[in-house]
Amino acid sequence: MVGDTRQIGQNIRAAKTGEMIAAYLRGRIVRGELATGDTLPSEVELMSQFDVSRPTLREAFRILEAESLIAIRRGSRGARITAPRVEVAARYVGLLMQVSGTTLADVYEARSLIEPASAALLAQRRTPRDLADLSACVDELEALVHAGRAPADVPAWTQGAERFHNLVMDRAGNRTLAIQSAVLREVVATHILLATRHDADADVTASNFRKAIRSYHRLLEYVAARDDVGAQKHWRTHMEVAARALLPDELRSATVLDLFS
Secondary structure (H helix, E strand, C coil), X not given: CHHHHHHHHHHHHHHHXXXXXXXXXXXXXXXXXXXXXXXXXCHHHHHHHHCCCHHHHXXXXXXXXXXXXXXXXXXXXXXXXXXXXXXXXXXXXXXXXXXXXXXXXXXXXXXXXXHHHHHHHHHHHCCHHHHHHHHHHHHXXXXXXXXXXXXXXXXXXXXXHHHHHHHHHHXXXXXXXXXXXXXXXXXXXXXXXXXXXXXXXXXXXXXXXXXXXXXXXXXXXXXXCCCHHHHHHHHHHHHHHHHHHHCCHHHCCCEHHHHHC
């Protein structure tokens, strides 16, 4: 019993020390002292530098690898620094949304609040490159709609539509809003794909796609004219209409967990 207690104490100390080492390395990565692509010293060197055992160092590595801040390849000289990704935060927040019983209606409401504000910022700050990229995205979506029918490649349409929404968020110039929106992307994209796949009326679906394209063009007009008020009002309406089309009453109380289960 005493031996078991001693082992538990050692494991706890190793974990806490590992967390401290991870925090130190994380700080250096965030500050840019360790850049993406850099390789950390070997385990032996780091064990000597921090005066810790191999299990303690590997606990630190496990934490940083889970955060996608390092990549460890078998047989390599050392761990390689990787760029932090929004997807990592989105994955954890997505789990919290599932556990807390967040509804799809709640997710769409959040998007309807965030995106119109970003559309207004985009109209104020847009560059010629922003307009070109948004226009190219709409052109790709138009190419998917043929002879009045719904696009045969629904996943490609879904990805293209999400790319347009993401461009609106990313080019607005506010990183906080962009990151918050990115957290919702997987949930919304998954629901839209399921909704379009199960739409039995192809004509209605095709009509919805054409309406969406017209709405995208209208937003581009506001953005090109730097009309932030018009852009925000139009995009709020667009988001509300899209929510009604993709989220019928019977699904409003469905949870994020229902979507992925």
